[in-house]
Structure formats: structure tokens, C-alpha cells
Amino acid sequence: MKTVALRLGFAMLAFCLFSANAVAQFTHTNDMEARPVHEYNTITMIGSPYVHKEWAKGSLTLKNGTVYQGIELMYDQVREAIIFKGKNGDVKELLEPVQEFKITYIENNKPVERTFRSGYSGDGVPANAFMEVLADGQVVLLKRTSKKIFDRKHYSSATIDREVQASEDYYIAKGDKAVKVKKSKSSILAAIPDRKDYLETYIKSNALNLREDRDMVKLVAYYNSL
Template sequence: MKPVTMRFVLLLLTCGLFSVDAFAQYTQTNDMEGRPVHEYSTINMQGSPYLYPDFAQGTILLKNGTIYQGINMMYDQVKDVIVFKGKDGKVKELMEPVQEFKINFIQNNQATEKTFRRGFSGDRLSPEAYLEVLADGNTVLLKRTTKKIFDRKNYSSATINREVQEAEDYYVATGNKVVKVKKTKSSLLAAMPDKADYLESYIKSNSLILRNDSDMAKLVAYYNTL
């Protein structure tokens, strides 16, 4: 066999082995460990207990490194759990230990991807809580959204009105340790004090409004470049 042909065959074999190895790290099955879900009664409900009110495509990374792709899922922000559709079409709550997940949906006519991660602690935050990653890197900006359902019954009425109320908290993390921050310049600079002068100049020159998630994320992303 000619040397050029031999090199071509070896290249094909190498690519084939790489593809098999890469595929072995992933699974597209939704035959995951779950338990039946008691679904919410949404009659007369204002707001949604979910991040997005319909099933959407997502990717789930387990703590053991297994990755599930193309999962029809929802993120329940009341119970702080992932809900998915099993092979039988039944809705289940995921029971496997999750490290991170991504979910894709349409919001305001735009394709949106959100990433949520576990494993952070500090400021009375549980390592099992899911936090949205707003800016990633050596320093991470995180958002924690919690929801609660309140039932109200008006006087002399048999109708129960349900209302979903949500609260948001923000954290700056280095490694897996977090510091809770407010959506103010002073709070954010206090969480990143070693570069406060640079950050203050960046805020001013870019007219950042730090009550906006996107501008907070820009500031932390800039900090990671310093």
C-alpha cells in the first residue's frame, strides 16, 4: 500500500475512534430515573411555577459526568426540581444527581438558552440549590429565583385564586463559595475589591445600569479579563 494511502486510512481510523469515544460520553435517551409528579392545578393561577410554562429542549449533566441531550423538560422553581417526559409520555421528577443543566425556549420572540448549576455554598445557600449562571469564568455571577404559591379565597366565594410569587437573590462566586450581592455598584465592587478602580471606570465608560442582569453580567465578565 502506498504511503499516502496508508496515512489516509490511519487518519480515517483515528477519526472513527475519536467519534466513538466522544459518543460514549453522551446519551440521548430520556430513560432516566424519575418518580411520578403531582401536577399543579393551574385553574385561576396567576403566574407559573416553572421557569418556562411549556416543555422545552434541554441538556442535563449529571455529577458522574453522564450527559443527557434532547430532553423534553421543565424547571419547577417552586420545588427546585427538573421535570421531564419519560419514554411512556408520563411526566416525572428527575431523581438522579444533577450538576448542571441547560434549557432552550423562545422568550419575547427570541431563542433563549439558560444555564443552571449546583454545588455552590455560603450565605445560607444550600449546595443542592440550582442557580442561574449569568456570567461564567474564574468569578461567576449567579442568580437564584425561588417561587411560592399562595391560595386565596374571597369572602362569600367558593373560588380559590392561586398566585405565584417569586423572589430573586444574586451571588458572586469564586470556586464554589458565594457572596451574596445586591444590584448596586457598591455591593458588586465590594465582592470584587481587588479591581474596584478598574470596575468603576468600566461602569462609567459603558454607562452600565447595575439593576439589569445583563449589565451585571458584563461587569463580572470584564472582571474576569483583568
């Protein structure tokens, strides 16, 4: 009887600890360190500084392990800043160090979820840069999109055209080390050479065009399945 009571007591203690930990992990956005957001005049802007130009539902995982879910996010790819709506609807720029965030939105009547992760190094990757995870596993396919805003004034005119231009870089990562790759068979296979024969056969039999993101994803996913 005492044994049963002890087991029940330990089970209750474990449940309480688990519940306390879960509560600690999911906290209010009001607790996050933030500052007033930098605003753009997007009315006269060609292109968007954001990964998605409208608010999207998302989640954040801070580097200390704290998780925030179900919040409204935007990601500014010019300033590499995460923008969020607080509990009261106020718009702020997040200052907390973030390990990963996800955003979900509707595009062409289909749900899209995109994951961005920091903590990679190598081949000129800026410290704490967010990379989009295209394929995950033992080997990770990453895409980094950086944007710049250019203002152009026409000759003999007071009109200024403001345009957002984007550049994209791709990486293959093992652990936290990332190697930049070109969108070509030779470059990608050089980054993951240990399954070269299998990958070349897969590329040929599936007629992959490695200048396309979706086919790069297929190749890395296949590598991770071997």
C-alpha cells in the same frame, strides 16, 4: 513498516476508546432514575411555577459526568425539580443528581438559552440548589429564583385565588464559594475588590445601572476580561 503498522494500530485503538466513551456519555432518558411528576392546577393559577411555562429543548449533565442532550425539559422553581419527557413521551421528575442543565426556547421571536448549575455553597445557599448562570468565567454571576404558591380565600366567598410569587437573590462566585450581593455598586465591588478602580471607571464610562441584570452581566464579563 512495523513502525507504521504500530502507529496505525494505536490510532485505531484510541479512536475506538474515544467512540466508546462518547457513546457512554450520551444515553437514553429511559436510563435515568425518575418518578411520576407532581402536577399543578395551572388553569386557575396566577403566574407559573416553572422557569418557562412550556416544554423547552435542553441538555443535562449529571454529577457523574453523563450527558443527556436534545430532551424536553421544564424546571419547577417551587419544588426545585427537573421535569422531562421520556423516550415514549411519558412525563417524569428527575431524581438523578444534576450538575448543570440548559434549556432553550423562543421568546419574542428570539432564541433564549439559559444555564442552571448546582454545587455552590455559602451565604445561605441551600445544598444542591440550582443557580442560573448569568455570566461565566473566573468570577461567576449567579441568580437564584425561588417561588412559592399562595392560596387566598376571599371573605364570604368560596373562591380561592392561587398565585405564584417569586423572590430573587444574586451571588458572585469564585470556585464553588458564592457570596450574596445586592444590586448595587458598593455590594458588587465589595465581592470583587481586586479590580475596583477599573470597575468603577467602566461603570461610569458605560453609565451602567447595576439594578438591571444586563448591566450586572456586563460588569462581571468585563472583570473576567481583565
